[in-house]
Amino acid sequence: MDNAVEVCKAIANEHRMNILKVLSTGPHNVNELSEKLGLPFSTTAVNVKKLQDMNLITTELIPGRGTQKINTKNFDRIIIDLFPEDQIEEGNMITFDMPIGEYIDCQAEPSCGIVGMDDYIGMQDDPRSFYETGRKHAQLLYFRVGHVEYRYPNRLPYGAKATELEFSAEICSEAPYHKLDWPSDITLWINDIEIGTWTSPGDFGGERGFNTPKWWGLHFTQYGLLKNWKISKDGSFLDGVKISDVTVNELNLDEKPFISLRLGVKKDAVNVGGLNLFGKEFGNYRQGIIMNLRYVD
Structure with a gap:
């Protein structure tokens, strides 16, 4: 916790942020940082x-x-655990970062599409594009x-x-171009069990995402919000807020060779506002859909 306080102090400064x-765009020396931020060299160097x-x-x-001193960012995100240490259950953890194109099942209605690093994959607003072999990219x-549904390898030891x-995962609503006020009810299922629904407030654009390529127009979706779902013995939580009573024991993780995750928008949702799902090279976070599985022997 002491280190967390010092990290918070370090980033609680506009210049350092x-x-x-x-640095999220790439390595820079102090001169380059000074020029881009319009700061004196000495101020930049101190920060x-x-x-x-x-x-x-x-x-x-x-x-x-x-010889130049080049600065590189070490982390894409910082997570601070606020639980007291004696409440954190000891154990092991398995982590897997799933590329967003590696889904095993899908259903998509327009507006819809898949985008790679350099261009669209298939045709815009054509659900058939979701079955293109290039979707893996x-x-x-x-x-x-x-x-879209993904199957993670189940590496839980016997x-x-x-x-x-x-x-x-980094997600948001899907509006024509982008629209900050565009609610959408996005639901998560695990092993075909509905975990809960989050209402995304809008579709974010107008300001380029940290990782979004330059060719992608600013008037389109640029980034989403990083959402975190956690299923434990106490229920299911979204960003620390309980959303359902489904527990990790109900998921029967020891009975299947895979762990299924499905993200979607129901036709009968109150807010049918679509879904944008971001990979490592779009949006603000360099990740796909990260799974962490904690266990005890």
Whole structure:
């Protein structure tokens, strides 16, 4: 907890947050950071040193025209656990980052599409594009109504007991172009059991996502919100708020060779506002759909 406080102090500064945002686009030296942020060199150097002291960035000497100090960001996100240490159950953890194009089942109704690093995959607003072989390279997929389903390898050791299952993904609503006020009811299922529904407030654009490629127009969706679902012995939670009574024991994780996750928007939802799902090269977070499975032997 002491380290968490110091990290919070380090990033509770507009200059240092802006430095981290710039470094999200790639390595920079202090001169480059100073020019991009419109700050004096001395101010930039002091703030870079603070980030370096907290191990939030790495500074390396790189040969070039002379030797340069190049700064690189160490983390894409910071998670602070607020539970008291004596309430955290000891155990092991299995982590898997699923690319968003690796779904095994889907249903999509327009507006819909799949986007790769350099262009659309298939045709816009054509559900058949979701079956293109190039979908495995998807970095953004979207639909107004429907779902995508993924199967994670079940690496729970035989005889072990799952204590917590967690998923995180960057998502938002799907509006024409983008629209901040565009609610959508997005539902999560695990092993065909409905976990709960989150109402996304809108579809975010107008300001480029940290990882969104330059060719993708600013008037289109740019980034989403990073949502975290956690299923434990106490129920199911979204960003720490309980959303249902489904427990990890009800998922029968020791009975299947895979762990199924489905994200979608129901046709009869109150807010049928679609879904955007972001991969590593779109949006603000360099990840697909991350699964963490905690267990005890």
